[in-house]
Amino acid sequence: MDKSDIADVLNEIATLLEIKGENPFKIRAYQNGARKLETLEEDLGDLVSDGKLKEVAGFGDALVQKITELYETGSLTFFEKLKDSVEPGLVSMLEIPGLGAKKIKNMHKELGVASIEELKIACESGAVAELKGFGKKTAEKILLGIENREAYGRRHLWWDAFEVAKPILDGLQSLPEVDSASHAGSLRRKRETVGDLDFIVGSKTPKPIMDWFVAQEGVKEVTARGETKSSVRFESGLQADLRVVPPEQFYFALHHFTGSKDHNVAMRQRALSRGMSLSEWGLKPVDEDDFSNSKVISSEEDLFKYLDLEYVLPELREGAGEIEAAESGKLPQLLDGKSIRGVFHNHTTASDGRCSLEEMTKAAQERGWEYWGTADHSKASFQANGLDDERVLEQISLIDSLNKSRKFSTYVFSGVECDILTDGSLDLDESTLMSLDYVVSSVHISMTQTEEDMTKRLIRAIEHPATTMLGHLTGRILLRREGYKVDVSKVVDAAIANGVIIEINANPRRLDMDWRFWRRAADKGLMTSINPDAHRIEHFDFVEAGVNVARKGWLNESHVFNTLSVDEVRKAFAKRRPALGRLKAV
């Protein structure tokens, strides 16, 4: 089992304990342990074999034992027994808003309700409304929750969520009563998916702001409406929360609700070590009762300054060592999206793209890029009209003449997204591949191999002399399918050893390789290229999502291949393809 599998088990344990009515702090310890595991930089195998698991803050004797057992045997006796002791239907009931462990237990005990289906019947029959502590409204709310659960998935792509958030933010900022307004939460931290939208507003007069917020266009349901906090659900299923705080609290609240939880814990601890108490209300001496004498700040930067820290950008607030880096002045100079000078890995009508070579070139030029590169599918991707050797060679000469025509100022690099076959060999002849400027090697078929086989397969493709970049490392589709299992560390090492780039596939549904791996990989010397995988001109915009990944992965400009100028790219490609004359001619 790998880190994320084990983290899943820890989270499931937490859920089961919750249903059983265990001590909430014990539950939190498991959830905390799961998060720690997911953000762990070190190799889990190393930590287990070196006996260093115990040194991770948050892992005590019990968690070390359980994680070790899961890692070594792939199962956990404690977990199996726990599962047997809880009706599985109860767990899924937790997904309904407004239902927690206590209400679920109560309904199970009094009415025998043990699944969402039974719960629905119990609500409709009026049995739930008659329970002590329940009522008509509760039953209605549960029914609505069941309906919503069927209608919408629970999380949303950052890309989609941000589209919804932008006009809300603009709307808030244009209200005369609003002093300052911002989005917060995972949306602001630019996580790949977000659960809901959080907004923080500083104002002395919350009422008209709340009125506007709940009356927005597209609001399907107002799920909470108070003086300082309101929640709405949009027709798309997205939920948005608004908090209005007095102007002097705005930056404290913004920082608090931007999170992450781990980051906040670390910040509070740091405040405490300085005799201060930090919360969404302010920063005050520990021994004072309220925040009336809080420090005054006029930006988040001020808050970090009070704690003797460099400013930590929201993207980095994941509790992954950013405080330590901010303390010692070792925060990275993060990649700026403006330094992207061109993009690779894009499709045209030659395979499954929607736009022609010229349309794509024009669009790239309009974006001010110095170059862009085609990478249509190879023939094994039959469903995508993949190119065989002959069609690849035809496309190369087409691109050659387009470049020579000087019709566009943007230069076109010829590439291909070559399928990595089941055994790790590539789908096209080596001579064809070496005639291209670059090759993105990707897996699209036989994705159910074991981790060991898949790792070997990827490494073999990386070792192929024609491979320039490795495409979407795990093949994951966010919110839809897990990626295939692969030993990331071994693949990264192989890429470094062979001078191969691993792409950040910037398609908002992929964002693969994941940001969690980048800091460590880049430290070891891995380069990336932020590739939009565009299938139409609008998809060039995906670069922004890829830049988010790079920034969350602590990458700076020097780690990103497509910040190079067109001449630098030609030189880099020419190194691997010394026989290609056109790469030398500038």
Add this chain to the structure above:
DNA sequence: GCCGTTTTCGGCCCGACTGTTTTCAGTCG
């Protein structure tokens, strides 16, 4: 279940909101 320079027990964030109550419990973030 974790943690500890007031350390092996007792605290772990706590306030807003809702719906049920008539002073509070449960949920949420």
